[in-house]
Amino acid sequence: MAEAIYGLCMFTSLACAWLLLASYARTGHRLLFWSGLCFGGMTLNNLILILDKLIFPHVDLLTLRLVAALISVSLLLYGLIYEKE
Numbered sequence: 001m002a003e004a005i006y007g008l009c010m011f012t013s014l015a016c017a018w019l020l021l022a023s024y025a026r027t028g029h030r031l032l033f034w035s036g037l038c039f040g041g042m043t044l045n046n047l048i049l050i051l052d053k054l055i056f057p058h059v060d061l062l063t064l065r066l067v068a069a070l071i072s073v074s075l076l077l078y079g080l081i082y083e084k085e
Helices: 002-027 029-055 062-082
Strands: none
Touching: 002 062, 029 062
16 A cells, blocks of 8 residues: 555646746746755655665665755755745
């Protein structure tokens, strides 16, 4: 059951990233760009989670997952603070 949940979370993040970046390509709103990059990073975070828990259970990838999440949220935070519309 965990495999299905991890996979669904990853594909949901990927769909959100794709939709946000496609909307940015149409409208040019910069916040959509930063949000799309954040969700792209969250997709990477979920992929690393799948690798950590299912593929390589004896290897600790927690630090790599936390770095990916930190970079993702930092991108969104940068977009929220420094982008003006």
